[in-house]
Amino acid sequence: DVVMTQSPLSLPVTLGQPASISCRSSQSLVYSDGNTYLNWFQQRPGQSPRRLIYKVSNRDSGVPDRFSGSGSGTDFTLKISRVEAEDVGIYYCMQGTHWPGTFGQGTKLEIK
Amino acid sequence: QVQLVESGGGLVKPGGSLRLSCAASGFTFSDYYMSWIRQAPGKGLECISYISSSGSTIYYADSVKGRFTISRDNAKNSLFLQMNSLRTEDTAVYYCARDYRGDRYWGQGTLVTVSS
Numbered sequence: 001d002v003v004m005t006q007s008p009l010s011l012p013v014t015l016g017q018p019a020s021i022s023c024r025s026s027q028s029l030v031y032s033d034g035n036t037y038l039n040w041f042q043q044r045p046g047q048s049p050r051r052l053i054y055k056v057s058n059r060d061s062g063v064p065d066r067f068s069g070s071g072s073g074t075d076f077t078l079k080i081s082r083v084e085a086e087d088v089g090i091y092y093c094m095q096g097t098h099w100p101g102t103f104g105q106g107t108k109l110e111i112k
Numbered sequence: 113q114v115q116l117v118e119s120g121g122g123l124v125k126p127g128g129s130l131r132l133s134c135a136a137s138g139f140t141f142s143d144y145y146m147s148w149i150r151q152a153p154g155k156g157l158e159c160i161s162y163i164s165s166s167g168s169t170i171y172y173a174d175s176v177k178g179r180f181t182i183s184r185d186n187a188k189n190s191l192f193l194q195m196n197s198l199r200t201e202d203t204a205v206y207y208c209a210r211d212y213r214g215d216r217y218w219g220q221g222t223l224v225t226v227s228s
Contacts, residue, residue, distance in 0.1 A: 039214035
């Protein structure tokens, strides 16, 4: 299975400051159709995961534009331009290129 | 709108069985792969099973292979997970999700607790 490695695992951030989470895969996530199936999910306390970003950099509808995704191949990044209180939670990268889909360990974002 | 609603969770003794259901609405169920994803208390997310739109292709994670069976009824827009020989380490919230590549649509989850 493809191993997804996130860093950092804990991310204390001051309100209004930027935040960045890295995700690396153990093999390339480029699929034969040319797409890279790398997603980012947010899980707020007590809630189901919510997808924020799909195929590396596409923001889901309703997701604030302070969230952005980038990367290619095996290295990917989720950035929050200015952290707000509602962003507290755990963030997971997830690859859907190789069967089975696999998730990173999660990055816990908290407010300093 | 797309909705996925799981049911069937509960408390079961080690070695027991449970059948989870997921009722889908708001999309053409028979067009999509479906998956089960679980999350143990305080832990991360694990894809445990997928089934193709027709049911002809199925995947199981090693952790559940031989004990869990995924199935679907396209006429009833429903997904199922038959869980046998349950172990304490199967305790988790079980989510059904559309597709297997990381779709945005997940259910709210159903809690399965395996304990004596």
